[in-house]
Amino acid sequence: MQARTFDELNDQGLAVSTPQANADMTDYTGLFLDTYFNVVTSAVRKNDPNHMIIGNRLQRGTINSEQLCRIMGKYLDIVSYNYYTNAFDTDFLKKIYQWTGDKPIILSEFYWDSPSDSGLPGGVKDSGSQKERGLAYRNYVEQAAALGFIVGVEWYTLVDEPITGFWYGKYGGENGNTGLLGVTDRPWKPMIEEMVKTNYEIYKVLSGKRPPFVYNDPRFQMAKAGKNVLHISRATGPIAIDGSKANWPGVPSEILSGKRLVEGVNAGGTEAAFKLCWDDKNLYFIANVTDPTPMQNQKIGNSIWSGDAIELFIGKDLTSSGNLQPLTDHHILISAGLVDGKTHWYFDRENTQPEIQATVIPNVDGKGYTLEAAIPFSALGFTPKEGDSIKFDLALDNSEGIGRTAQLAWNGNEQNSAERSFWGTAVFGP
Numbered sequence: 091m092q093a094r095t096f097d098e099l100n101d102q103g104l105a106v107s108t109p110q111a112n113a114d115m116t117d118y119t120g121l122f123l124d125t126y127f128n129v130v131t132s133a134v135r136k137n138d139p140n141h142m143i144i145g146n147r148l149q150r151g152t153i154n155s156e157q158l159c160r161i162m163g164k165y166l167d168i169v170s171y172n173y174y175t176n177a178f179d180t181d182f183l184k185k186i187y188q189w190t191g192d193k194p195i196i197l198s199e200f201y202w203d204s205p206s207d208s209g210l211p212g213g214v215k216d217s218g219s220q221k222e223r224g225l226a227y228r229n230y231v232e233q234a235a236a237l238g239f240i241v242g243v244e245w246y247t248l249v250d251e252p253i254t255g256f257w258y259g260k261y262g263g264e265n266g267n268t269g270l271l272g273v274t275d276r277p278w279k280p281m282i283e284e285m286v287k288t289n290y291e292i293y294k295v296l297s298g299k300r301p302p303f304v305y306n307d308p309r310f311q312m313a314k315a316g317k318n319v320l321h322i323s324r325a326t327g328p329i330a331i332d333g334s335k336a337n338w339p340g341v342p343s344e345i346l347s348g349k350r351l352v353e354g355v356n357a358g359g360t361e362a363a364f365k366l367c368w369d370d371k372n373l374y375f376i377a378n379v380t381d382p383t384p385m386q387n388q389k390i391g392n393s394i395w396s397g398d399a400i401e402l403f404i405g406k407d408l409t410s411s412g413n414l415q416p417l418t419d420h421h422i423l424i425s426a427g428l429v430d431g432k433t434h435w436y437f438d439r440e441n442t443q444p445e446i447q448a449t450v451i452p453n454v455d456g457k458g459y460t461l462e463a464a465i466p467f468s469a470l471g472f473t474p475k476e477g478d479s480i481k482f483d484l485a486l487d488n489s490e491g492i493g494r495t496a497q498l499a500w501n502g503n504e505q506n507s508a509e510r511s512f513w514g515t516a517v518f519g520p
Contacts, residue, residue: 103441142167150508159189172199201246208267224284232302318514354496387427398426405481444469482516
């Protein structure tokens with residue numbers, strides 16, 4: 091790193107590009123976190139000894155660290171976790187519980203909205219109706235209670251946010267259907283009618299007298315780890331990134347249909363047929379996307395996911411677990427929109443942004459597009475040989491003009507960017 095003063099370090103990321111550097115940062119992070127929790131806990135215990143310390147309200151992407159959880163377990167009375175999800179992952183929560191040394195957990199923030207009948211925008215956890223909000227609540231709360239170590243849950247707000255924006259976001263800020271009541275203090279009765287079914291019988295669930303409610307909807311079912319296997323054949327000649335499929339091997343495409351909806355109320359008629367191939371230098375990807383409102387994306391950088399886009403999840407390490415994203419994993423966002431006449435991409439949570447080739451071409455009927463890319467193996471940090479396997483998944487993001495309205499996933503779920511356990515597998519072939 092090059093810096094003449096400490097101030098110049100503020101905007102620089104650490105160039106962690108080797109296993110040795112990553113090990114150094116892991117050790118330093120452990121020292122930092124242990125010191126932090128020790129200092130805070132000691133101060134609280136000294137000045138307020140009769141109250142419990144309930145932690146930091148972590149996110150999926152931060153709590154998924156064995157190192158952090160074991161350190162928190164030394165100092166906290168309760169672990170708090172803002173868990174937004176459709177599919178309730180009991181195995182993941184059990185892992186967190188064990189890592190922390192069996193410390194109880196509060197799920198400290200969650201909710202579903204319903205744009206269709208509330209008149210408020212969605213974009214966080216969308217449902218199709220107020221009744222569906224209630225069913226999602228039942229699925230979440232009862233499965234949490236049945237675990238035995240979840241000691242509390244917190245629905246985000248009692249009252250909806252105003253259409254003009256929540257106070258801290260100023261005008262036009264956060265304005266979701268987050269409440270049990272509208273801003274006129276009128277209850278969302280179809281939702282509450284479902285919620286009370288859980289609330290009135292929650293002790294029966296806690297005591298094991300009846301099983302927890304399970305919402306029979308594909309979005310609310312857990313993916314199966316590694317179920318799908320993609321075969322990546324060699325290119326038959328030079329590949330031009332022009333959408334033509336010249337020299338692509340003649341293997342069938344993988345179909346990503348609306349049945350693989352993991353975010354949003356419905357797929358909006360969006361689906362994709364995609365395939366991958368490779369040569370000695372590049373991993374190639376092409377997707378033919380059906381979309382009634384194609385190429386709606388003016389975002390760049392780490393916001394590309396909030397419009398029409400493809401997300402690729404690639405990891406050469408088949409065994410690593412317990413961390414958000416091992417050093418060798420890559421989460422690549424490729425926009426289906428054009429900004430300044432160019433196709434944009436972004437390697438999420440990486441300090442350097444490797445160059446790739448990518449293009450998006452609209453369908454002649456205006457109802458879809460073809461997105462093609464060449465990703466150098468030098469950017470992925472490995473060079474495969476025939477028979478090698480990698481962790482792989484793909485997500486298709488759909489927008490109808492303002493924000494992401496739906497996401498489809500090939501094997502995993504809406505937690506793919508924070509949890510690699512549900513990615514599928516890809517095998518390099520001849």
